[in-house]
Amino acid sequence: MAVAPNPTTPLDGARWSASCESSGRDGDEARAGLEFAASDGRIGGSAKEQLLEELVYGEWDEADEEEDEDWEPGSTLELRVRWFCVNCTMPNVEESTHCKLCSEHRYSGILNQGHLAPAFTQAGTEELAKDVKALKRLSVRRTAIGYDDRMLLHAEFQMKSNPHPERPDRLRSILAGFTAAGLYPGGCILIPAREITRVELETVHTHEHVEVVEATSSLESSYFTSDTYANGHSALAARLAAGVCADLASAILSGQVDNGFALVRPPGHHAEGATVMGFCLHNNACIAAKASQAAGAKKVLIVDWDVHHGNGTQEIFEHDPSVLYISLHRHEGGLFYPGSGAAHEVGSGPGEGFSINIPWPCSGIGDNDYIVAFQHIVLPIAKQFAPDITIVSAGFDAARGDPLGGCQVTPAGFAQMTQLLSTVSGGKLLVVLEGGYNLRSISASATAVLRVLCGEAPESLDDEELLPSEAGWATVLEVYAVQSRYWSALCLPAFMKFTSQHINGHLKASKRPKREKHPRVVARPIWWTWGRKRLVYKHWFGTRL
Ligand SMILES: [Zn+2]
Ligand SMILES: [Zn+2]
Incomplete structure (x- = not known):
């Protein structure tokens, strides 16, 4: 239907x-x-x-x-x-x-024109519609989009005090953004949606998990947890979302298309092998990874930039060395949902060293922190791993303005991360939508990512020196110390070079001419107080100091 x-x-x-x-x-x-x-x-x-x-x-x-x-x-x-x-x-x-x-605006046109609709005025300006038509363009690359209207049918049946943040309008606003940017339809290849089979689902989930999700089809409304709902259409939507991801992964791996964007819901990265949670029913990224392997991939990289840790993805592949999972997320010592994803969680058994967690200790993490983590941890490890395909669990709830995430990543930041990942696995890149709840932010961010997939150069970031925040920098050091046991790409000389660059950057920033009459007081990096390299050595040598 x-x-x-x-x-x-x-x-x-x-x-x-x-x-x-x-x-x-x-x-x-x-x-x-x-x-x-x-x-x-x-x-x-x-x-x-x-x-x-x-x-x-x-x-x-x-x-x-x-x-x-x-x-x-x-x-x-x-x-x-x-x-x-x-x-x-x-x-x-x-x-x-x-x-x-x-x-x-109460009646803004965001569902019709995505992030390009004016935010502060009522919808309905003819002028904008003309401008949008003029933006029509063709993709330089063969980029596929996976989408089906029936995924809009998954919705909370009974609204509580507020609308549920994981709502159908998320897909509408992103699709409107793609259309307004001239990328859809026409600029990309739309692959037909297919319902995933039970056999494919059970490569990732238990038989009981699949049965429980399917059972919701006969109920008008049901809840797996207080925040994870289903209606009579949710199981269908979840099958379509997983099917879209599996088919996109196969198409990318076989070379039918260069890369793809799975515009899907319900999201997936919290769903464990036997557990539905965190708005997620089936784990779409894991199913895409399994489909890639069925199509011939020996090694799969999953990078998860959703603001929440992908506990489901980590749990499903934590023993599997053929799938490398790298997650960047708010953690706050385990206080931020879902609580897992500390730096010391590295996988187990044969999968030890193949789970990499970059756990931010606070809110407010921005573009520079993500890009520095990409340049010094994600990319060196990804290139050493040499995957056949890269799957991005692309939540946009780390975006500036998100009501749940509290971080500061901009559309340009997401575009830069996409560009960096397109240098891994020969450009075979599948972006799978996860969370993200501010429609304007997710529409702008997803469109920026799709533009890069289509071959456009990403917009440059405001701060070209890429100085991370203190919290971001400390996290990178912590992860570097943990993961250098497993990845030779994280070698000491590169680490020390990075360290001195960072310290020099802060020194340079501190010597800039003062433009303001009354400059703001900026907190000094903590290692200035301790001696510049003491913090670095502490992270590197642990208790040996
Ligand atoms: Zn999330
Ligand atoms: Zn609002």
């Missing part, structure tokens, strides 16, 4: 209620966008809420009126209608026209 993309207006509480009621859905659910509040700002009591609901929904009973004749309200009640930002899902009061969190 094909379903046309539905570029709806923003999630409007009142409008959404009406549509739910007309489709016969439960009344409580239909009223989810309404909040009843006393005029003095207090939430009204349950009896008063019930009374007001009856007024609103026409179920007023005269008998109740007689019983309540002696009731006098302590304060005047009013109905507060909220609307939910289409870009970030934040609830906003009816009176506002822009989201208080991300400033997106």
